[in-house]
Amino acid sequence: MALLKHGFGNFALGNMDAAQADFTEAVRLNPKNNYAHHELGLTLAKKGDTTRAIASLTEAINLDPSGAASRFIRGQIYMSEDRLNEAIRDFTDAIRLGPDKNTTFAKDQEVSRLEADRVATDYYAARGDAYYRRGDFRDAASDYDREARFSDPDGYGVIWGSVARMQGRSADAGIALSAALDKGQLRDWPRTVGELLVGRITPAAALASARNADQTCEAHYYAGIVQLKSKDTVAARNEFAAARDGCPTSFREYRAAIADLKRLQAQ
Structure with missing residues (x-):
């Protein structure tokens, strides 16, 4: 001990x-x-x-x-x-x-529910990322939904649920994200990302709104998703490459960009 x-x-x-x-x-x-x-x-x-x-x-x-x-x-x-x-x-x-x-932290032998929810959020988010990278977009979206229900203070659970559905060509890809935006659940930079994904602002506008290198790398990644949706694979490839080269390796967007580039190369 x-x-x-x-x-x-x-x-x-x-x-x-x-x-x-x-x-x-x-x-x-x-x-x-x-x-x-x-x-x-x-x-x-x-x-x-x-x-x-x-x-x-x-x-x-x-x-x-x-x-x-x-x-x-x-x-x-x-x-x-x-x-x-x-x-x-x-x-x-x-x-x-x-x-x-x-x-999880415990007090008087009782597990903290808030802490347990945070941990469960990490579990679902990690499995969602693995499904996403493997190309199982429906399963990824389901796990991102669970992530959002447990704890989603910044809105990235609902953002990634939308991204996975866009990649899976789901007709309801932007419904939950649009609703979250309308309810004011996303603020500051995540709100910009959400508006980009549902088509309320352009990729250029999102990039111009980025205030630091981390936000710039994310703007490139999500712009790539938007370009894929519009079937501009050349632009999408360029955006994903910029995210790969500009995002910290710990970022979800960095790992996703590598997976998306591999998928584009295989087409």
């Missing part, structure tokens, strides 16, 4: 080598402790050692089959390696099991 607490501190401070040493020693002292394997896997993932991270998280899952957190983290690693089928299986299991002690 002392090693785990020490490892948590090192991890929080960004001292990943020290955290790895702490968790490795905790595993050596108690190889049946699933928490030690989980935290070691999380640390190895942070360090980019995905093979060993997956092995540690798999051992944590074997020791505690009811734990969702290890499956979710392992699913994220599979996603980073484009192993989408494996990622979807892990996210599905995490959703089925629900938030656990590794992912």
Whole structure:
């Protein structure tokens, strides 16, 4: 327990080598402790050692089959390696099991519902992204809808539900997003994105409204979706390439742009 607490501190401070040493020693002292394997896997993932991270998280899952957190983290690693089928299986299991002690705060033995909802939102959002990248747009839209129902303070759940439906050529692609805009549920930059997707402003206007590099990269991505809808594949390819080159690699739009470019290249 002392090693785990020490490892948590090192991890929080960004001292990943020290955290790895702490968790490795905790595993050596108690190889049946699933928490030690989980935290070691999380640390190895942070360090980019995905093979060993997956092995540690798999051992944590074997020791505690009811734990969702290890499956979710392992699913994220599979996603980073484009192993989408494996990622979807892990996210599905995490959703089925629900938030656990590794992912939710508790007070007086009662799990915080707000925190549990936030975690469930992450699970559905991650699986939606995996479905989207795989081209299963109907399933992606369903998960994005669940994301929006749990917790969607910025409106990106409803935005991505619309994006997935547009990609799937659904007739109702913009209905929920238009309703959210009319109700004032989207504000500031997300509102601009929503107005672009439902055709209330042009791609040029959205790009001109961007106030920083992150918003510029998003403007390019969503402009690409609009161009695809209008069947201008050349313009769409250019917009997706700009998003790929301009978005931080952690952004949903970055990963989606790569997947959409692959789909265009395969046509």
